[in-house]
Amino acid sequence: MLHSDQIILLNSNLGTKGGGENSTLQFAKYFSEKYPNKSVIILTSEIKPPTLDSLSVYFGLKMTENVSIETIRISEFKRNIPYLGKFLLYLKFLFRVRNVFLFLNHANISFLFPYAKKNIYLIMFPFTAYWGKIYVRLIKTRLMGFLLSRYDLVIANSEFTQLEIGKAWNGLFSKVVQPYFIPSKHLTRNKSFKQNQIGILTISRFTSEGHSKNQDLLLECFVKLRKILSPEIQLSYTLIGSLDENSDNDKKYYNSLIEKYGNDSNIRFHPNVSFKELEKAYSEHDIFWLGTGFDRDSLQISPAYYEHFGIVLLEAMSYGLVPFACDRGGPVEILSRFEKSFLVNDLNDLIEKTSLYINLSESEKVLMSKKASETVSYFNENQFIKKMDEIVSIYF
CATH class of the missing domain: 3.40.50.2000 (Glycogen Phosphorylase B;)
Incomplete structure (x- = not known):
């Protein structure tokens, strides 16, 4: 399949099955239904990521057949070498998303350059506080600001996130798209309470x-x-x-x-x-x-x-x-x-x-x-x- 027929979403924490992973699947579901003739790929670097079926059941999301999970692999030896492993993964990710129809970067703190035809950076939380000392934070914040300016669109998952990333990156423009929730088919809404x-x-x-x-x-x-x-x-x-x-x-x-x-x-x-x-x-x-x-x-x-x-x-x-x-x-x-x-x-x-x-x-x-x-x-x-x-x- 030609890369121009692919939509790639990057998330390397699928195994945690948290809110971020739920959000990744929600975007994958949306794009797979919006563009049924394109292949939607959730890209990860996890050695043993969960299956798409298990994630679908866990989050209650029914996925179409054009969605799949793909793992970027490097040898365990190279993965464990400081800096080299991350650099090799970066290069593999970069070339994998090159010229695809759409790339959605949902890798939390990722400095991956937008290399697809259309690029979205999904920010789940204002993460600059994780960058340690002031001078390190300053350098990384400026680098991330430059990177984000190269994306076609930045999406924030809440008004809170939108406000804080706007402060961090001098009024960075973003759109808010809140996650949704699908109640379980098996839930019982009429709870009864025992006073004691x-x-x-x-x-x-x-x-x-x-x-x-x-x-x-x-x-x-x-x-x-x-x-x-x-x-x-x-x-x-x-x-x-x-x-x-x-x-x-x-x-x-x-x-x-x-x-x-x-x-x-x-x-x-x-x-x-x-x-x-x-x-x-x-x-x-x-x-x-x-x-x-x-x-x-x-x-x-x-x-x-x-x-x-x-x-x-x-x-x-x-x-x-x-x-x-x-x-x-x-x-x-x-x-x-x-x-x-x-x-x-x-x-x-x-x-x-x-x-x-x-x-x-x-x-x-x-x-x-x-x-x-x-x-x-x-x-x-x-x-x-x-x-x-x-x-x-x-x-x-």
Whole structure:
């Protein structure tokens, strides 16, 4: 097949199955249906990426036959040589996307030069905070600014991301395309509540690095919350998330949580669960906690450490779970359509507001649960398609 008949989307973190990977598949689905005669390829450098079928099932997205996953490979020996491995991968990526019909760069922090006929850079979060010392940040920011100016279009996944990348790159022009969420066919919207049995759920990657979800801080909150509630209330906390077995730091962080809280019968840890197990967890819990952003004091210093959108909130809300999240970053765009009172300023605020919710009557909880599930309908695929159709009509 001629390269001019191909659309390539770059994502080298498919195995994490996070919000970014969901977004990659959403764009792949859109372009495959918009251009059915072209081959849509999700390009990755992962040694053993997940299959397209497994990702489709996990995210509830039905993909067409013209979508596939392709791996750029170099030998393990070369991959492990500092700098050389990355340079070789860069060259292979560069030549692979050369002259294709469309290239969508969704590799988080990627300095890949736009080499296709049409080029889009999809930015999921304002990542300049990851660049260390001031002089390094300055050099990389200027280099990225030059690179982004060569792309036909920059897309931000939220108004928060758009605002912060505009600050980082002197008013960089971008379009906002928020991810959408497709509720599970198996979910039960009519939740019933037992006044004295409350389950809290957190679903996020187990890591203390970079975009941390702060499970350690949330566990401290749970212990404090339990102390101020009536002894009659049976409170439990379940933590689910992906755990990278190849990351020593992630495993160390996870093991530290197990060592400290593993003997508490009211706290449960479940890494790397199946989609079926995930659905079961949603259906059995009442409250959802998202911990991103609670460990950072200044949005101006490190905007990248806040939740950039928070599609996991939509997933939880679709099952009727009432969500609590930091009042900075992307969750504001979701929860402002639900109830702003569930946006929390700090960890003490999280404890206080969760306690207030738990002490509501059963009928009040049912109403809030119903409103949460109804809010999800705003972030639908039709909105996404409408926004993308407008973009395609202008830039293509």
